[in-house]
Amino acid sequence: MSTASMTKPITENGILFPSKVMLDLSKLKKVYSTPKGDYVVLEDLNLQIMKEEFVTIIGHSGCGKTTMLSMIAGLNPISGGNIAVLGNPVKGPGPDRGVIFQSPSLMPWMTALENVLLGVNQVFPHATKAQRKDIAKYYLHKVGLDGAFDKKAIELSQGMQQRVGIARAFAIKPKVLLLDEPFGMLDSLTRGELQDILIEIWNKEKITAVMITHDVDEAIFLADRVVMMTSGPRAKIGDILDIEFERPRTRKSVLEHDDYYTYRKHLIDFLEH
Amino acid sequence: MEQEITLKKESQPLAFLKPLVVKFTPKFQKGDIISSLKKTGITIVSILLFLGLWHLGSKALYNKEAAYKIEKALTEQGQAAADAERACIASGDSSCQPNTLPSPAQVWSSLQALIADHKVITADKAAFVEKMAETNIKLVEQGKDAIVYTGRASFVDIVLTSIKTVFAGFLLALLIAVPIGVIIGLSPSLRSAFNWFIQVFKPVSPVVWYLLVFMIVKTLYIGDSSDNAFVISFISVGLCAMWATLVNTAMGVSSVDKDYINVAKVLKLGTFQKVFKVILPSSLPLIFTGLRITLSVAWMVLIAIELLAQSQGLGLFVWEEFQNGANDSNAKIIVAMFIIGIIGFLLDRLMLTVQNMVSFNKNEGV
Ligand SMILES: Nc1ncnc2c1ncn2[C@@H]1O[C@H](COP(=O)(O)OP(=O)(O)OP(=O)(O)O)[C@@H](O)[C@H]1O
Ligand SMILES: [Mg+2]
Numbered sequence: 001m002s003t004a005s006m007t008k009p010i011t012e013n014g015i016l017f018p019s020k021v022m023l024d025l026s027k028l029k030k031v032y033s034t035p036k037g038d039y040v041v042l043e044d045l046n047l048q049i050m051k052e053e054f055v056t057i058i059g060h061s062g063c064g065k066t067t068m069l070s071m072i073a074g075l076n077p078i079s080g081g082n083i084a085v086l087g088n089p090v091k092g093p094g095p096d097r098g099v100i101f102q103s104p105s106l107m108p109w110m111t112a113l114e115n116v117l118l119g120v121n122q123v124f125p126h127a128t129k130a131q132r133k134d135i136a137k138y139y140l141h142k143v144g145l146d147g148a149f150d151k152k153a154i155e156l157s158q159g160m161q162q163r164v165g166i167a168r169a170f171a172i173k174p175k176v177l178l179l180d181e182p183f184g185m186l187d188s189l190t191r192g193e194l195q196d197i198l199i200e201i202w203n204k205e206k207i208t209a210v211m212i213t214h215d216v217d218e219a220i221f222l223a224d225r226v227v228m229m230t231s232g233p234r235a236k237i238g239d240i241l242d243i244e245f246e247r248p249r250t251r252k253s254v255l256e257h258d259d260y261y262t263y264r265k266h267l268i269d270f271l272e273h
Numbered sequence: 274m275e276q277e278i279t280l281k282k283e284s285q286p287l288a289f290l291k292p293l294v295v296k297f298t299p300k301f302q303k304g305d306i307i308s309s310l311k312k313t314g315i316t317i318v319s320i321l322l323f324l325g326l327w328h329l330g331s332k333a334l335y336n337k338e339a340a341y342k343i344e345k346a347l348t349e350q351g352q353a354a355a356d357a358e359r360a361c362i363a364s365g366d367s368s369c370q371p372n373t374l375p376s377p378a379q380v381w382s383s384l385q386a387l388i389a390d391h392k393v394i395t396a397d398k399a400a401f402v403e404k405m406a407e408t409n410i411k412l413v414e415q416g417k418d419a420i421v422y423t424g425r426a427s428f429v430d431i432v433l434t435s436i437k438t439v440f441a442g443f444l445l446a447l448l449i450a451v452p453i454g455v456i457i458g459l460s461p462s463l464r465s466a467f468n469w470f471i472q473v474f475k476p477v478s479p480v481v482w483y484l485l486v487f488m489i490v491k492t493l494y495i496g497d498s499s500d501n502a503f504v505i506s507f508i509s510v511g512l513c514a515m516w517a518t519l520v521n522t523a524m525g526v527s528s529v530d531k532d533y534i535n536v537a538k539v540l541k542l543g544t545f546q547k548v549f550k551v552i553l554p555s556s557l558p559l560i561f562t563g564l565r566i567t568l569s570v571a572w573m574v575l576i577a578i579e580l581l582a583q584s585q586g587l588g589l590f591v592w593e594e595f596q597n598g599a600n601d602s603n604a605k606i607i608v609a610m611f612i613i614g615i616i617g618f619l620l621d622r623l624m625l626t627v628q629n630m631v632s633f634n635k636n637e638g639v
Contacts, residue, residue, distance in 0.1 A: 118542075
């Protein structure tokens, strides 16, 4: 586990700076045209996210977090500015940017395994059927669903469905994982469990993660950096907080750390102003 | 680390209990058995009540018409004629029976008569086939057509013809409406292009569809002496009944959950994969609701269309019985009515079963 631990992604050896940037949002703008005229949600939003970094995003409801994430995913057109993934402008959605939505959005008529395979088949078209099945099963195992491969998605509990969602997202080996309040609908016990699973796989796969959350503790526990967005309209990045805890982290060690309450106060102060 | 592990251990049983609790509690409870017994009881009572009311109603109508007949004989031909009429009616002689709504008992005996008639005809047919077997072999050897039984159709044959027609029509509706529904569901511009067409043709009555199909098929079959009543009726039935499926399919396809579409986009599924793995399965419930309506509409318009097309089915049977006005005609019409109703009900059940088999969210039957 310690091999995968990292404090700051920028300390990687011998690579030029720009290649360390996974996601580059510059002068990003989003305008929704509504019956009452144009509504500028985001304006002049600049953010760089490094390779293998875990970034959480917090901000008031309606400020445009989902809008920003769906633009990174390529599911929502950009009104102005740029989003680049490894220097290449985003033109549309693709499996290099996996998404975990707030609702698990599994195909209810498919089994857990079929749901994961849907993506795997697409991303590994040249692998044999058995190999693809192994990949899907590996990730379902990772999220703790060993007994539920052949259960229909509709028969799974909310928490189990979101586990499948996580397995599906990782199984397509994305470069970036985008998560929009993935645990918002779960009880706190299940949420804690899934946070651990998420961090464990993220650590192992060395991918970049961008996650929206409403939960300040979750934001601190998971992130290398917490990005705070200002309230809309014309929202932008208000502040960024580096979380210096060592990985792997446990809830206990984080809670007992002296800096924890400083971080927490910082975020709450931001949200309350 | 410790904290992490204990958290997992504690929450595991909870996570696994959840689905179990949901799954096992509602089934097989005492209350369920009692409530289903109650339901059956209520159904039986209501059937008996219905039969009783029917019986009383038909008796009242019978008496009214009998009284009128006697009264008429009295005023027109005098007391003697009236007494004769009264005696005739009381004797149950078929020549002077009031011709009104038959009683449940009459309908029951008509049903038995029809079944007996079916047995006679079946025996006839078998005898005919046996008798002609040798001749037919020779005819076929000489390259001529074999002689087939062309006698009167039995009630069972008639019912089977109707079922055959309705299934052919249903299949036609399915083959036309589902693909077109999918295509116009996928494209908003095609949807607006087709919209006027659907709005205009949807409300057209079965009679008009029949006439339209008749015009076309008659010309296509020109010079061909074979019986095209079946073809005309099933095409008319199909065209008349397909609209519910067309509209529902288009709606189902165009309103697939946005999340599923987003998943398909992120995974970059091709059009084929997107349609067959995401869009169609997710619109199946609506498509099947449409198909269910289509089947029941098909069965409903079938009777009128068979009547017009002179196709040997229940529609024509009802019409001919009404025309010939024999003593038991009314009872036979009521038999046909029940058969039509029961088959319609069974067809709907069949569709519901298929729907539940293929759909991911189970529907409760009504
Ligand atoms: N398709 C749309 N058309 C018009 N306005 C929209 C559209 N989608 C979102 N908005 C508006 O843009 C703003 C930002 O929405 P968004 O969903 O991105 O907020 P959010 O930060 O994700 O909120 P939440 O925390 O509640 O999820 C909101 O005011 C919303 O009403
Ligand atoms: Mg949101």
